[in-house]
Amino acid sequence: MSARMKLGAFLWATGHHIAAWRHPKTHVTAGIDIDHYIALARTAEAAKFDMIFCEDAAGLREADVGIASQTSRSIGFEPISLLSALAVQTSRIGLVSTASTSYNEPYGLARTFLSLDHLSGGRAGWNLVTSASPIEAANFGATGLKPHADRYERAREFAEVVTGLWHGKVSGHVGQSFSVRDPLDLPPSPQGAPVMVQAGASDVGRDLAARTADVVFTAAQTFEEAKAFYDDLKGRMAAHGREPDDIKIMPGVAPVVAETEAEAREKFEELQELIPDDVGVALLSSYLSISDLWRYPIDGPLPELPESEGMKSRQALVVEQSRRDGLNIRQLARHFAGARGHWRIVGTATQVADELQARFEGGAADGFNVMPAYFPGELDAFATLVVPELQRRGLFRMEYEGTTLRAHLGLKRPS
Numbered sequence: 492m493s494a495r496m497k498l499g500a501f502l503w504a505t506g507h508h509i510a511a512w513r514h515p516k517t518h519v520t521a522g523i524d525i526d527h528y529i530a531l532a533r534t535a536e537a538a539k540f541d542m543i544f545c546e547d548a549a550g551l552r553e554a555d556v557g558i559a560s561q562t563s564r565s566i567g568f569e570p571i572s573l574l575s576a577l578a579v580q581t582s583r584i585g586l587v588s589t590a591s592t593s594y595n596e597p598y599g600l601a602r603t604f605l606s607l608d609h610l611s612g613g614r615a616g617w618n619l620v621t622s623a624s625p626i627e628a629a630n631f632g633a634t635g636l637k638p639h640a641d642r643y644e645r646a647r648e649f650a651e652v653v654t655g656l657w658h659g660k661v662s663g664h665v666g667q668s669f670s671v672r673d674p675l676d677l678p679p680s681p682q683g684a685p686v687m688v689q690a691g692a693s694d695v696g697r698d699l700a701a702r703t704a705d706v707v708f709t710a711a712q713t714f715e716e717a718k719a720f721y722d723d724l725k726g727r728m729a730a731h732g733r734e735p736d737d738i739k740i741m742p743g744v745a746p747v748v749a750e751t752e753a754e755a756r757e758k759f760e761e762l763q764e765l766i767p768d769d770v771g772v773a774l775l776s777s778y779l780s781i782s783d784l785w786r787y788p789i790d791g792p793l794p795e796l797p798e799s800e801g802m803k804s805r806q807a808l809v810v811e812q813s814r815r816d817g818l819n820i821r822q823l824a825r826h827f828a829g830a831r832g833h834w835r836i837v838g839t840a841t842q843v844a845d846e847l848q849a850r851f852e853g854g855a856a857d858g859f860n861v862m863p864a865y866f867p868g869e870l871d872a873f874a875t876l877v878v879p880e881l882q883r884r885g886l887f888r889m890e891y892e893g894t895t896l897r898a899h900l901g902l903k904r905p906s
């Protein structure tokens with residue numbers, strides 16, 4: 492466990508709550524508003540966050556364009572372009588974005604991230620993803636989504652070539668998927684090389700992370716899930732000659748925080764009320780793997796469901812919750828769409844800090860990737876209420892000690 496927790500600010504257009512775009516304190520074009528992002532990055536930097544993180548997918552986020560256009564991330568910048576602009580508007584905070592190993596080539600991607608690392612003075616990070624969505628696949632040829640194992644095999648070689656190029660060790664790579672003749676036209680950056688981030692959850696995804704990642708994001712609801720993931724991943728590292736502390740594991744957390752618990756609950760309920768029924772029902776349908784849920788009365792119970800061929804565990808979870816709490820379709824849709832499967836804490840700064848501290852000190856996290864419900868309000872609330880509470884408890888830095896992302900994270904400079 493690290494001495495102090497690491498914090499990431501996961502930036503996402505109007506916010507992480509699916510209905511954030513309808514909130515009166517957001518604006519729908521936030522995803523393409525550079526001033527909005529500059530303000531968020533500066534807030535996170537003033538609060539001494541380790542990094543900001545921008546996710547990505549080269550395609551719409553929902554298969555149905557009508558539904559996609561009614562969620563909080565329907566328009567947004569390509570993230571590496573965005574972070575290049577933010578690099579010159581900030582001076583300390585780490586700049587991390589996703590890029591796909593399925594729809595890029597390693598030489599170009601290595602060059603782009605190492606350039607970002609240079610122009611930010613050593614603050615860049617790459618979240619390696621293999622891209623699991625068939626929606627993206629359809630934008631890169633007609634052959635559809637490649638099998639999971641093939642995507643990870645390509646990702647393994649991709650990561651090897653990229654890190655080799657960053658460390659000046661590749662020339663003449665000829666492998667299964669890639670062939671690269673020359674080194675990059677860039678020297679190592681002030682932090683040596685960009686930070687490698689991953690969020691794979693599968694067995695092969697965890698193995699790749701154990702071998703190559705510096706930071707790992709995860710989605711875990713309970714302490715037990717988070718702890719099991721943490722122990723499993725750290726346990727895989729010795730096989731690759733690495734120490735447990737060489738990877739920082741940062742589960743996502745979606746807090747809604749206010750001065751009083753009642754106020755926090757009110758804020759959360761206000762967001763829940765904003766979820767359009769058709770969006771809630773569409774997302775619930777996908778969890779249940781049925782297409783005609785919209786035919787049933789929204790204030791009535793779930794219909795009898797055929798056995799799922801999709802996400803069996805997710806279907807069972809929804810059915811169980813509807814039985815246990817007597818929830819109708821509308822209530823279930825709001826419950827699952829609003830949280831989107833992430834760990835949510837609604838409460839005061841003390842309550843949020845207590846929960847983060849328990850996971851951090853209980854060996855289930857090295858830090859957290861904070862996913863504010865809407866921007867800028869909930870990032871401001873976390874920065875002004877929760878961060879000072881964590882600092883008061885000695886759990887988070889008061890000042891940056893270094894200038895690079897590796898220095899913030901306490902990571903060794905790559906050799």
Ligand SMILES: Cc1cc2nc3c(=O)[nH]c(=O)nc-3n(C[C@H](O)[C@H](O)[C@H](O)COP(=O)(O)O)c2cc1C
Nearest residue numbers: 546547589620622690691692693696708709710743
């Ligand atoms: C916090 C977090 C952020 C993620 N960001 C992205 C992203 O930006 N783009 C993407 O395609 N997948 C993203 N993912 C999905 C993971 O990369 C991965 O595909 C998923 O966890 C399933 O694991 P597997 O690929 O090993 O099966 C993210 C996951 C988490 C937990």
